[in-house]
Amino acid sequence: MLDPRSEIYPTIEYRPIQPSDLEVLEKIHLSLFPIRYEREFFLNVVNGNGVISWGAVDTSRSDEGRDELIGFVTTRMIAAKDSEIEDLFRYNNSHKYLTLLYILTLGVVDSYRNLGIASSLVREVIKHAASVSNCRGVYLHVISYNQPAINFYKKMLFKLVRRLPMFYYIRGQHYDSYLFVYYVNGGRTPCSPLEIVTSFVVDFRAFLKMLVGKIWSKEEKSIPRWSRCKESTTLLTSQNNNSNNKRIIAAEDSRCHV
Numbered sequence: 001m002l003d004p005r006s007e008i009y010p011t012i013e014y015r016p017i018q019p020s021d022l023e024v025l026e027k028i029h030l031s032l033f034p035i036r037y038e039r040e041f042f043l044n045v046v047n048g049n050g051v052i053s054w055g056a057v058d059t060s061r062s063d064e065g066r067d068e069l070i071g072f073v074t075t076r077m078i079a080a081k082d083s084e085i086e087d088l089f090r091y092n093n094s095h096k097y098l099t100l101l102y103i104l105t106l107g108v109v110d111s112y113r114n115l116g117i118a119s120s121l122v123r124e125v126i127k128h129a130a131s132v133s134n135c136r137g138v139y140l141h142v143i144s145y146n147q148p149a150i151n152f153y154k155k156m157l158f159k160l161v162r163r164l165p166m167f168y169y170i171r172g173q174h175y176d177s178y179l180f181v182y183y184v185n186g187g188r189t190p191c192s193p194l195e196i197v198t199s200f201v202v203d204f205r206a207f208l209k210m211l212v213g214k215i216w217s218k219e220e221k222s223i224p225r226w227s228r229c230k231e232s233t234t235l236l237t238s239q240n241n242n243s244n245n246k247r248i249i250a251a252e253d254s255r256c257h258v
Contacts, residue, residue, distance in 0.1 A: 011060035012117055014124055017053040017072060019046045024069045025055075032107040034170050045074050051104070052077065054124045056117050071108035073121040075128075077135070078102050084179060085139060085161060100181075101129040103140035122156055129184045136187035143168055144176040158182045159189055 017025065026042050045051045056071035080089050080098040089098055103125060108117045122138075129135045141164070142149045154160070158180035167177030183189070 009115065010058040010112070012056050012070075012112075012115065012120070013059050014054050014056055014120065016048070017046055017055040017069070017074070021055060021069050021072075022046045025072060028069065028072070028107055028109060029105065031109075033105065035168075037105075050076060052101070052128065054121055056108070056112075056121060058112070070112045071117045071121060073106045073125055074104040075125055075138075076102050076104055077132070080136065083139070084164070085181065088161065088181075089136065097134055099132065099135045101125060101132070101135055101138045103138060106140075118152065119156065126182055126184065129182075133185065136185055137181045137183045139179065139181040141167060141177040141179055144178060150178060153180045156182070161189075 022042055025045065026037075026039075029037055029042075043049070045053050051074055053072060053074045055069045057067050058070050059066050061068075078100050080086055080100050081096050083100055083102070085100070103122075106118060106121060108115075108121075125138055129138045138158075140153070140158075142153065144163070150160075159182070160178055161181050162179050164177040164179060166174035168175040181187075
């Protein structure tokens with residue numbers, strides 16, 4: 001391992017985590033986190049079963065450990081509608097199809113701290129999230145007492161969006177969690193109260209328009225043909241007005257879109 005008193009900086013490279021990393025990955029998790037992870041979790045990470053991961057290695061080491069993990073980040077792609085922050089994207093008409101990249105674990109061994117490794121790993125995550133067209137952000141939970149982690153994510157420009165009471169249960173005790181988000185691909189912080197109300201009004205108007213359209217369609221079928229033709233001028237005017245309304249709605253709605 002690196003001597004923390006050394007003035008020589010190592011050469012750090014980043015690569016996907018692979019099956020040969022299994023033993024070291026488990027060992028580091030055990031030393032860094034208060035939560036015990038099941039074997040299945042690590043097998044999914046090293047085999048890429050639903051988990052996207054990056055590992056950091058010190059290629060400047062002269063011993064056999066030059067490809068041994070000294071840092072890692074594990075993530076999973078989640079549908080926004082299945083996340084705790086699904087409500088932050090409801091203003092987007094296509095929110096049902098949006099995804100988020102969730103950071104499962106992030107860690108660096110003690111002797112390689114303060115070298116920017118964690119920051120580089122998170123940048124890899126952000127870069128990957130930005131490459132997925134329907135992904136709108138990277139998010140994660142931080143236990144409420146972990147101030148260094150809280151400061152780290154704030155420094156990385158993550159947004160603190162909410163506090164979740166009693167989210168963790170560790171050794172018989174409950175702890176709150178902070179939820180952080182880094183938006184990508186046009187993602188944004190929640191709408192202002194005015195925008196939320198505007199978005200609701202717009203959606204309600206659209207619903208009413210659809211409802212009225214169905215009622216009109218049913219009534220139109222019951223009107224004799226000569227009567228429908230007689231009122232064609234009025235119908236044309238109504239359609240023009242509706243067209244203008246569509247443009248106004250689109251302009252109003254776009255302020256809340258990601």
